[in-house]
Amino acid sequence: MTPNQIEYLLRSLRILETVGRRGSFSAAATELGMTQPAISQQIAQLESVLGLTLFRRLHRGVSPSDAGQILHTAAADVLARIHTAMKAVNASTQQKNLTVLTDYGFAANWLLPRLSDFENRYPELDLCLLTTQARQTGVANDPADVSILFGKDPDPVGCDSTLLFAEEVYPICSPRYLADMGPLAGVTDFARARLLDLDSPAQHWFTWEDWFRLAGQGTRPVIRTRNSRLFGNYPLLLQAILQGQGIGLGWRPLIDDYLQSGQIVLAWPQPIRSERGYFLSINPDKKDMAAAFRQWLQGQVRSSPFAARA
Structure with missing residues (x-):
């Protein structure tokens, strides 16, 4: 015809x-x-x-x-x-859309550098990355297919959730800053350092007060005077650390790539661990489509030199 x-x-x-x-x-x-x-x-x-x-x-x-x-x-x-x-x-x-929701720090410092590998493996999936600084209360009510959020428990109850990384906090600084200041033999030696801290109580960040309390010091050995500097968000604080302005707190996995490249070093080798961490939650309505992303993400976690400690 x-x-x-x-x-x-x-x-x-x-x-x-x-x-x-x-x-x-x-x-x-x-x-x-x-x-x-x-x-x-x-x-x-x-x-x-x-x-x-x-x-x-x-x-x-x-x-x-x-x-x-x-x-x-x-x-x-x-x-x-x-x-x-x-x-x-x-x-x-048709190109399939996959929406991933996480916080800005995880997106910028850990996920984004690895996404090209996912896109090369799964070209049929069109990934949309959303960021939030608010702890979500229900993935099923969100527009996201996958959520990678920080907290104490999987979010939300009833979703298919997996712990990716347990929280580990380290004092970190640039190699030059540590060389100029000299090694820290004890917790009280932090009095010689400029401490870079977060001033964002709404986000419930782990602060220097928390670190000194859990490290056994009880209270911080320096007050917020000339030896302290406050930042309203973690990306700014991290940039100050990279520029050698002082010692700040670093979260694994957010600092993994910087440690591996040598841009930052551990000012204190022992981590402070908490019950919190990054949880991967899958929207039950998008479970099949999100399976490829979940498999890839867990493979990236396992291949990290600083694998998750649940």
Whole structure:
């Protein structure tokens, strides 16, 4: 068949199905965005080609003949099959969207440098990365398919959640800063250092007060005077550490790549561990599509030189 013949056949099938279903040339014309005379002419032309009467013209509307009813049923079946096939073809070729929600620190310092590997492995997935600084209360109510959020418990209850990284906090600084200051033999030696701290209580960040308390010091050995500097967010604090402005607190895995590259060093080797960590949560409605991302992410965690300690 030529393209024109295929087009004519499909148009005729669509008009035949619509007229038979609606029982009126006028109603079919309204549904198809055509005029009533155009519908009537198309049906008359089809009847002439087939040598059959497809519809009996009534005072109000039309009624299919026996032949018309048979062809209407066949037309409806063919159009339904074509519609199903087109949906299947479209789904197989359409780029699939995967939305990942996490906080800015994890996205910028750990996830983003690794995403090119995921995109190379799964080119059919179009990944959208969203960041938030607020602890979410329900992945199922969020637009995200996957959430990687920091907290004490999996979020939310009932979702498929996995601990990726337990929280480990280290005092960190640039190699030059540590060389200029000299090694720290004990916790009290931190009095010689400029301590870079976060001043964002709404985010419940681990602070120097927390670190000294858990390290056994009780209270910090220096007050916030010339030896302290406050920052409103962690990316700024991390930049200050990289520039050698003092000692700050670093979270694994956020600092893993900086440690591996030698841009920062541990000013104190013993970590402070807590019950918190980064949890991977999968939206139950998107479980199948998120499976590839989950498998890839867990592989990245296992291959990290600083693997998670649950």
